[in-house]
Amino acid sequence: MIEYRNLRVALLGGGSVGAQVARLLLEQRDELAGRVGAALDLVGILVRDVDAERTVDLPRELFTTDAESLILGADVVIELMGGIEPARTYILSAINSGADVVTANKALLxxxxxxxxxxxxxVGAQLNYEAAVAGAIPIVRPLRDSLAGDRVNRILGIVNGTTNFILDRMDEEGDTLEEALATATELGYAEADPTADIGGYDAAQKAALLASLAFHTTVPLASVYREGITQVTPQQIESARKAGYVVKLLAICERLTDAATGEEGVSARVYPAMVHRSHPLAAVHGANNAVFVEAEAAGSLMFYGAGAGGVETASAVLGDLVSLARRHVVGGPGFAASSHADLPILEIGSVTTRYAVTLEVSDAPGMLASIATVFSDHRVSLELVEQSINPGRPGVDGADPVPSTATLVIGTHEATEAALAATVADLAANEAVITVASVLRVEGV
Structure with missing residues (x-):
């Protein structure tokens, strides 16, 4: 028999995720009560319009526009509104009133x-946010709790389903980015304005959260280096395929040693990169997400599953809710966010990575030596060089003949981002180089 009083749950937001959370709370009330040791009563759902049409059939009396009364009468507040305001104000109000909070709001966090x-x-409250990173995939609690006694060294993550779907279509179907984006929009994977996804903003927000968790250091969003997929071309995808790689938008968080100071720091960054097809992340298809964690004692761990979707994300929200509700029953203060390490955040130039550079160059004597000198000047060593000739052709109707050119695909060994970027800049200015056709980083090696 349940002896603890019923716990009052307020839901802020009745969209696709909120509606599924409400449905599951009502349908599984008895089962959840057995897990928690107390009944969970959904006391209200904050919406803009109580009469709007809903995708899920829910009791109309639950809907309200009175945020203050709903929040002040709750033991646990679930925020699924999104955006910065008024979500920030509502969460602070809930915390200050003594309520615990569950949120999926990655941008706000x-x-x-x-x-x-x-x-x-x-105030001894708890703020849980499993659903803010990678949807239904449990990654926040493993980093915060299961690996709390270990030393996480690196995280490689595909944390945006829209961009993974797009890049997968480009790789599997030969679509252009525009064609793949149109398909993603039609299937509901992409928003009407896809900037947050294809621009890498969504992934950068998640990288900031993952890095903060993994390294016990507050990593501001402004410190996350970001590149989206808007410049990825079918030619790059095809070149990667021929070399045995696939292109993925990666969120990367890792411990580094600053070459200038010798001190340990952390890096968080997001960019498209080539991943070898033998790497587990290369097998992540469609709109799925995956997070690959490298820990000192535990070794390599991979978390894979649906990164979005109303009912999938609702699963993560309810997991957080059950955890908070159990704390109410058992007692004790909430667990504070761990930021004791306070490691410095290193600039992108300190990162060590590899480049795959494609150049169109003049087919002339001494060309290769000239190109090799540029790499040597920056102390960047070459792992492979592949050359193909583009034959010239005679002029038409009195026009000058088109000279032959060569395409060079150059893979580097590891070097600092600063040295590699400087190398590419000097290549672009080299007389033998017609154009720098493509530059992609290589990760997961």
């Missing part, structure tokens, strides 16, 4: 996470 965690710590 990336911008104001430190403020919110400090507010929760001051």
């Amino acid at each position: 990336a911008e104001h996470g430190q403020e919110l965690f400090e507010a929760a710590d001051q």
Whole structure:
């Protein structure tokens, strides 16, 4: 028999995720009560319009536009509104009233996470956010709890399903980025304005959260280096395929040693990169997400599954809710966010990586020596060089003949990002180079 009083749950937001959370709370009330040790009563759902049509059939009396009354009468507040305001104000109000909070709001946490965690710590409340990173995939709690006694050294993550779907279509079907994006939009994977996805902003927010968790250091969103997929071409995809690689948008968080100071720091970055087809991340298809964790004692771990979707994300939200509700029953303060390490955030130039560079060059004597000198000047060693000749052709109707050119595909050994970027800049200015056709980093080696 349940002896603890019923716990009051307020839901802020009745969209695709919120509606599924509400449905599951109502349908599985008895089962959840058995897991928690107390009944979970959904006391209200904050919406803009109580009369709007819903995708899920829910009791109309649950809907309200009165945020203040709903929040102040709750033991646990679930925020699924998205955006910065009024979500930030509502969460702070909930925490200050003594309620625990569950949120899936990655943008808010990336911008104001430190403020919110400090507010929760001051009053002994708990702020859980499993659904903010990688949807249904459990990655926050493993990093925060299961690996708390280990040393995480690196995270490679595909954390945006829209871009993974697009790049997968380009690789599997030969689509252009525009064609793949149109398909993603039609299937509901991409928003009407896909900028947050294809620009890498969504992945950068998640990288900030993952790095903060993994390295016990507050990593601001502004410190995350970001490149999206808007410049990825079918030619790059095909070149990667021929070399045995696939292109993925990766969120990368890792411990590094600053070459200038010798001190340990952390890096968080997002960019498209080539991943060898033998790597587990290369097998992540469609709109799925995966996070590959490298820990000192545990070794390599991979978390894979649906990165989005109403019912899938609702699963992560309810997991957080059950965890918080159990704490109410058992008692004790919430767990504060761990930021004790306070490691410095290193610039992108300190990162060590590899480049795959494609050049169109003049087919002339001494060309290869000239190109090799540029790499040598920056102390970047070459792993492979592949050359193909593009035959010239005679002029038409009195026009000058088109001279033959060569395409060089150059793979480098590991070097700092600063040295590799400087190398590419000098290649672009070299007289033997007609154009730098493609530059992609190589990760997961």
